Amino acid sequence: MRVGISLLSLALDIFADWSSMGSIKQDIQETALGLLDGVRDGWNDFCQFIREAWPLLALLFLGLAGIWWYADPPPPRHVLMATGSTGGSYEILGKKYAAFFEKKGITLELVHTQGAQENIQRLSDRKDPLQAAFVQAGVFNPHGIAGVASLGSVDYEPIWFFYRGPVIRASDYEDVNGRLKYFFDKRISVGIEGSGTHTQALRLMEVSGFKASNHFLYMSAHESVDALKKGQIDGAFLVDGFQSKNVQTLLADPSLNLTTFRRAEAYARMLPYLHILKVPTGGFSLVRNFPDHDIQLLATTTNLLIDDRMHPALQFLFLEAAREINGKASFFADRGEFPFFGATGIPESPVALHYEKNGSPLLMAYIPFWLAELINRLVFVFLPFCAIAYPLLLTLPGYRMKRMRRKIDRLYGVLKTYEYELIANYDDSVRNDYLKKLDLLEYEALNLEVPKVMSGDYYALRTSIDYVRNCLNRGVHPYQIRPADVDVVVAP
Secondary structure (H helix, E strand, O other): OHHHHHHHHHHHHHHHHHHHHHHHHHHHHHHHHHHHHHHHHHHHHHHHHHHHHHHHHHHHHHHHHHHHHHHOOOOOOEEEEEEEOOOOHHHHHHHHHHHHHHHOOOEEEEEEOOOHHHHHHHHHOOOOOOOEEEEEOOOOOHHHOOOEEEEEEEEEEEEEEEEOOOOOOHHHHOOOOOOOHHHOOOOEEOOOOOOHHHHHHHHHHHHHOOOOOOOEEOOOHHHHHHHHHOOOOOEEEEEOOOOOHHHHHHHOOOOOEEOOOOOHHHHHHHOOOOEEEEEOOOOOEOOOOEOOOOEEEEEEEEEEEEEOOOOHHHHHHHHHHHHHHHOOOOOOOOOOOOOEOOOOOOOEOHHHHHHHHHOOOHHHHOOOHHHHHHHHHHHHHHHHHHHHHHHHHHHHHHHHHHHHHHHHHHHHHHHHHHHHHHHHOOOHHHHHHHHHHHHHHHHHHHOOOOOHHHHHHHHHHHHHHHHHHHHHOOOOOOOOOOHHHHHHHHOO
């Protein structure tokens, strides 16, 4: 008995579970069908909304496109950058920047110039397409420059003086008359006029009390190196990076000597843009033990200057290039030392100030440059656009309802006209004509794509049309009340 009861209970539980499973399946099916219907209705409403509101949407889209294009145009894909003379460190550095830009989808074209003065003049010229340049600190008067901004310093540029002949003693630089004996009758290249080398060489000699010599030669860096190696000149000033081909060529020549600036700290105080670089014994060549004692060099810095109208996205790209290329440890610089946002004499770009405090935009570290720039521009335009578009978007549902209401009211107006005509001038011979008119009116009502919220108005219109049709189908004056009908109505 107990076994039978247990089996019965088990069977009932299984049946209940099966029933509940069937109920769950049915609920899932009904839910899925409901969701499908909701999606279908939503899609239909959206398509209908687009067909009805497309003029307003097109106006909003044109407004967004106009704001996007004129308020924040896309950055150019081709940029001109001045590097200076051929064979210098600027050319080497410029090629590294060009390779970095190429990976980001931007063409950076390098332009050779005669030096710092030409670079500054071209950047200041609003009609010149040049947008960026490497320029030495201290070679220009910042008060006479307009339209140029700084993205900081990106490298050291030592001031080298190579010469032939016996080693110059420290005392030879500082006799009682403040004149350098070595320069009295030697052929010395001080760089071509307008170059950074020329400006730095003359400025150092000026603060030291040296006067220009008739033996000074104004040669380019490449010409100076070639002439010094051939023995055609006795000495040459170069202001160039350690890795430049010209400097490496002279450092590798054992017949040439290099001057140390024993009074480097005094020069750095008189010319604040100068930096002191220390080279240990054997720093340039352990094999030659060159130099054979610790020396000090004076150095200016390489400034990355731009046309202040440059697109902000390109400025961030230049700063990222400087961080990746110049931020590495080098012979004279520690890792992360550059870019350096010190006093360059030129106002820093607002983008550089932002970069100094916050770094590059977050998106640039994770997605391609073009996509990060596109998203940044969209956000920049989207926020002010919302302030304009939001009130208009709020009016769209009301706009749509009003348009549909006008269509329904127009059909009601036609129906009302027919009804007035039937009341005033009924003629049974034209009854079929009016029935056709009502059929056409109903067909027009059937073609209305009405949102669900207005279904009541839609069916009320169709009911009203059908009411007038029924009145016509009575066979007599549709709105004439017969006495018999009155008796029926008022009878107790």
